[in-house]
Amino acid sequence: MRRRTFLSTPLLLPTLALAAPASTAVSYAPVTPGVKLAFPRDHGAHPDFRTEWWYVTGALDSPQADIGFQLTFFRSRPGHAEELRSPLAARQILFAHAALTVPGDRLRHAERAARANLGAGYSELDCDVHIGAWRLFRSDLSTGEALRLQMQSPQFSYDFTLTPSQPLLLQGDGGFSRKGHGPELASYYVSWPQLLVEGSLVLDGKRQAASGRAWFDHEWSTAILGGAAVGWDWVGINLADGGALMAFRMRDAQGATLFAHAAWRDAGGNLRQFGAAEVSFTPLRHWSSPRSGASYPVQMEIRFGEHTLKTLPILDDQELSTSRPAPVVYWEGLVRVEGSLSGRGYLEMTGYAGRLPL
Numbered sequence: 001m002r003r004r005t006f007l008s009t010p011l012l013l014p015t016l017a018l019a020a021p022a023s024t025a026v027s028y029a030p031v032t033p034g035v036k037l038a039f040p041r042d043h044g045a046h047p048d049f050r051t052e053w054w055y056v057t058g059a060l061d062s063p064q065a066d067i068g069f070q071l072t073f074f075r076s077r078p079g080h081a082e083e084l085r086s087p088l089a090a091r092q093i094l095f096a097h098a099a100l101t102v103p104g105d106r107l108r109h110a111e112r113a114a115r116a117n118l119g120a121g122y123s124e125l126d127c128d129v130h131i132g133a134w135r136l137f138r139s140d141l142s143t144g145e146a147l148r149l150q151m152q153s154p155q156f157s158y159d160f161t162l163t164p165s166q167p168l169l170l171q172g173d174g175g176f177s178r179k180g181h182g183p184e185l186a187s188y189y190v191s192w193p194q195l196l197v198e199g200s201l202v203l204d205g206k207r208q209a210a211s212g213r214a215w216f217d218h219e220w221s222t223a224i225l226g227g228a229a230v231g232w233d234w235v236g237i238n239l240a241d242g243g244a245l246m247a248f249r250m251r252d253a254q255g256a257t258l259f260a261h262a263a264w265r266d267a268g269g270n271l272r273q274f275g276a277a278e279v280s281f282t283p284l285r286h287w288s289s290p291r292s293g294a295s296y297p298v299q300m301e302i303r304f305g306e307h308t309l310k311t312l313p314i315l316d317d318q319e320l321s322t323s324r325p326a327p328v329v330y331w332e333g334l335v336r337v338e339g340s341l342s343g344r345g346y347l348e349m350t351g352y353a354g355r356l357p358l
Helices: none
Strands: 051-062 067-076 093-101 107-116 119-122 128-131 134-141 144-152 156-163 176-178 186-203 206-223 229-239 244-252 257-265 271-274 279-288 295-304 307-313 319-322 328-339 343-350
Touching (some): 051 343, 093 119, 093 128, 107 319, 144 186, 156 206, 186 229, 206 229, 206 343, 229 295, 244 279, 244 295, 257 279, 257 295, 295 343
Parallel strands (some): 107 119
Antiparallel strands (some): 067 093, 186 206, 319 328
């Protein structure tokens, strides 16, 4: 039987909870090499760590080509109320960001936040996280396993089933993913590329059948931003030939790369990893946000090993400005890539409107 933390009340913002005095000497679990991940257990939550997210992005082919969608659930252990026995204590905060990119139109986004046991819940045994009616969970069907993605907002809604077409991709060394040169700068990181999407999309009050491809990431950590780092640039690309590419760099306030990594699994299932010296991100064209003033390199040249790719955004303005449980601004959008490899996926850029609070 799965153990879950259930909600029983409407959505409540955890702002006051986050402002409460922190417990003394909060002890977070460290990320260490050599840990063997086990599934489905490690699809579930890891509440001893400071930060965790379950992240789904995708590109639809119907009802219209190049509609992009994102739904991310975040779990944060802020270090407050650690000594309180009440199940309603704000020891774990959940928040979620949803977005929809429509070509030739605009980015739509929505958000929710609540504390565990008071507006949100998660399983520690499998992927199952929710805030109100927004939910991401894994199910075992007679035809095999699948992920289910459900969210509703006044602007848009979707209900998607994501069916794996290939195995999990454990990033780094068996899921141990370094984020810097310091031994503490690391995460446990699991990806699931090339998920087949089927379901329904509600846009402008009209429900339509939808299909496409998606990418799933699950990552948990205690420290990933070193002292000089303000954010990162990241891509997760479902390649047109059936392969998959993940690449990122950690970046300082002047735009210099502090650390980088890439993983490329080709169409035959062969995985190659590229160290910091083999990966580069070079801005080609910037877009400036009229809201935050941040300047984002929406067209980027990414090199890894012998390959060179260029990102082409479906829309320049795919900036998310969120407020729950605290203000966070970042660029997260659907891009095409072209070059020695081609495909579609998401480019994420954080820290351009100020250091990312983690």
